[in-house]
Amino acid sequence: MNLTDLSASLRDCERCRLSSGRTQVVFGIGNPQASIMFVGEAPGFYEDRQGEPFVGAAGKLLTELLQSIGLTRSDIYIANVIKCRPPNNRDPLPDEIETCKPFLLQQIEFIRPKLVCTLGNFATQTLLEKKVGITKVRGQVIRMPQFLVFPLLHPAAALHQGNLRGPLLEDFKKLKLVLDGMDKESQKSPTQKSQAIPQPLAESKKDTPAETPVQMDLF
């Protein structure tokens, strides 16, 4: 099984109620060898029509934000937690997330990105396996057993609340620093490589990330 097989296996998926209202399954798109993967929430109207994630207004903003840090969409892979459009773009329900999550995890396994950038609460909470607010964890590298997560605000949130545009830009600037740091780290010889120094855990127990935030040696 590879990424293409997985996509084909989901084309006629009827595991949850969302199959009845969708035009098509929106599996994911981009570079299957990407070292950076972005994960959004669920397809919206245009994504459902075109079969590609992030092709509407939020997608346009995402493309601009990527460009602002020297990336294009062909450098990355993009998918959503939920592969089918919820009716009227409502929030995904917990059972829909549970049903679709294994396929997101398989996508990550096949792509093996160095960093998984989660956009907004749903993607962040799904991959951190914890009900943690995006505003608490955004801009931190968080180590999960199989991959590193970097949560960012969702571009759609910045479209609805103009005051989030600045913070979203900041998240992308931080992402650039993290990626540059990772590049430097990967160019070092094995003996030069530093051990990542864990940051102290956040104060609130309820809202802490599932795993320890990682301090890359550039900070």
Ligand code: URA
């Ligand atoms: N488009 C997507 O594909 N995903 C989102 O989360 C929002 C818009």
